[in-house]
Amino acid sequence: MKFTTKAIHSGYARNKEDGAVIPPLHLTTTFEFGNQGGYYDGSVSVEEWEKQKEIKFNNNYKHFDYARTVNPTRLILESTMAALDGNRFGLAYSSGSAALANIVALLKQDEVILFSSDAYGGTYRFIVKVAGAQGLQYRIVDLTDPAQTEAALKQGAVRIIWVETPTNPLLKVVDIEVLATLAKTYGALLVVDNTFASPALQQPAALGADIVAYSTTKYINGHSDSIGGMLTLSDETLYARLKFLQNAIGAILSPFDSWLTLRGLKTLDLRMQRHQQNAVTIADMLVKHSKIRSVYFPGLFTGEQGAIVKKQMKGPGGMISFEIKEQYDAGRFIKALTLIPLAESLGGIESLLDHPASMTHGSIPREERLKIGLTDGLMRLSVGIEDAEDLVGDLLNALDKV
Numbered sequence: 188m189k190f191t192t193k194a195i196h197s198g199y200a201r202n203k204e205d206g207a208v209i210p211p212l213h214l215t216t217t218f219e220f221g222n223q224g225g226y227y228d229g230s231v232s233v234e235e236w237e238k239q240k241e242i243k244f245n246n247n248y249k250h251f252d253y254a255r256t257v258n259p260t261r262l263i264l265e266s267t268m269a270a271l272d273g274n275r276f277g278l279a280y281s282s283g284s285a286a287l288a289n290i291v292a293l294l295k296q297d298e299v300i301l302f303s304s305d306a307y308g309g310t311y312r313f314i315v316k317v318a319g320a321q322g323l324q325y326r327i328v329d330l331t332d333p334a335q336t337e338a339a340l341k342q343g344a345v346r347i348i349w350v351e352t353p354t355n356p357l358l359k360v361v362d363i364e365v366l367a368t369l370a371k372t373y374g375a376l377l378v379v380d381n382t383f384a385s386p387a388l389q390q391p392a393a394l395g396a397d398i399v400a401y402s403t404t405k406y407i408n409g410h411s412d413s414i415g416g417m418l419t420l421s422d423e424t425l426y427a428r429l430k431f432l433q434n435a436i437g438a439i440l441s442p443f444d445s446w447l448t449l450r451g452l453k454t455l456d457l458r459m460q461r462h463q464q465n466a467v468t469i470a471d472m473l474v475k476h477s478k479i480r481s482v483y484f485p486g487l488f489t490g491e492q493g494a495i496v497k498k499q500m501k502g503p504g505g506m507i508s509f510e511i512k513e514q515y516d517a518g519r520f521i522k523a524l525t526l527i528p529l530a531e532s533l534g535g536i537e538s539l540l541d542h543p544a545s546m547t548h549g550s551i552p553r554e555e556r557l558k559i560g561l562t563d564g565l566m567r568l569s570v571g572i573e574d575a576e577d578l579v580g581d582l583l584n585a586l587d588k589v
């Protein structure tokens with residue numbers, strides 16, 4: 188099956204009772220024991236039964252007992268997402284941040300997580316200010332630079348590499364295949380945060396990633412009405428551990444959010460096509476504009492970065508960052524927009540403007556931010572699926588006013 192057919196048809200076998208074509212929303216918190224033979228019937232001792240149960244049911248993700256552990260609607264989403272990523276298993280969480288927290292919980296004392304200097308601000312916040320404050324060891328490097336990455340791996344003890352590509356907000360791309368080879372050489376797991384590209388444009392598992400991570404809040408759900416996160420992977424032992432952590436930590440995606448996300452997912456590929464078609468038009472206008480200093484958009488990259496985009500992405504995506512020249516007032520630009528709101532988040536049907544320095548990346552100290560190019564004049568635009576003419580009109584009008 189091709190991508191959209193999978194998005195619409197995998198993960199759900201039509202309900203035999205009523206033939207419902209669309210998966211039902213299961214709100215039940217609990218399930219009758221014995222439905223799959225999973226109850227104690229007195230034939231063996233309780234101790235023996237517990238042992239059997241461990242083997243038979245704990246790693247069987249289709250064994251329903253309590254909805255934190257497994258919920259049928261969530262399970263359909265988890266299976267569908269796994270299929271779209273070319274992976275065997277999926278795990279859905281209450282947010283992308285919760286997915287990261289579950290990954291970090293894989294680490295034992297003295298193990299290190301390696302992540303990028305321009306990772307999403309919340310990734311920095313959780314690793315440095317929460318887990319780091321409790322003793323987690325981390326190293327921050329520019330993961331677009333294989334030499335720097337290898338030097339950090341050579342220091343030893345790296346168990347996990349967490350990489351975003353394209354990065355947020357400068358949209359730099361990292362060669363997933365190169366990083367996967369490095370991860371294997373040094374015995375680390377490679378986790379690719381695929382939020383910005385989505386599985387419609389980038390397939391990290393096929394390029395060697397061990398785990399693919401998402402904030403489903405963005406393109407996957409795509410309608411700015413659900414916060415969620417997802418991990419997909421194929422290794423059974425790792426899945427069993429993450430499944431255990433998902434249940435133990437309890438930050439699961441609710442049934443309703445699972446249902447909404449599943450609905451959004453069905454149009455992912457169609458939406459991505461329109462997001463990027465609009466983004467190409469806007470990037471073209473911005474590059475030519477006299478008040479713009481620089482434009483960051485994978486569709487414009489040349490050289491090594493351009494080659495990586497061509498090699499691993501089906502298209503440039505719908506995110507653009509740009510810098511207004513210093514002599515113009517960036518604040519006036521933001522105020523003058525009438526159609527595009529100033530708001531955090533991305534990947535929804537509507538366009539959104541973000542000012543990373545004061546919003547999404549505000550938790551990164553200013554000196555750190557400037558070092559990696561996140562200046563105060565930098566804007567990040569999540570290009571929606573509106574009519575391109577209206578978006579270009581709004582941006583041009585606001586640029587005229589600065």
Ligand SMILES: Cc1ncc(COP(=O)(O)O)c(C=O)c1O
Nearest residue numbers: 282283284307355382402404415
């Ligand atoms: C690349 C990336 N990863 C993870 C997250 C965190 O996701 P959530 O907001 O769903 O917790 C975000 C949020 O903006 C993000 O942009």
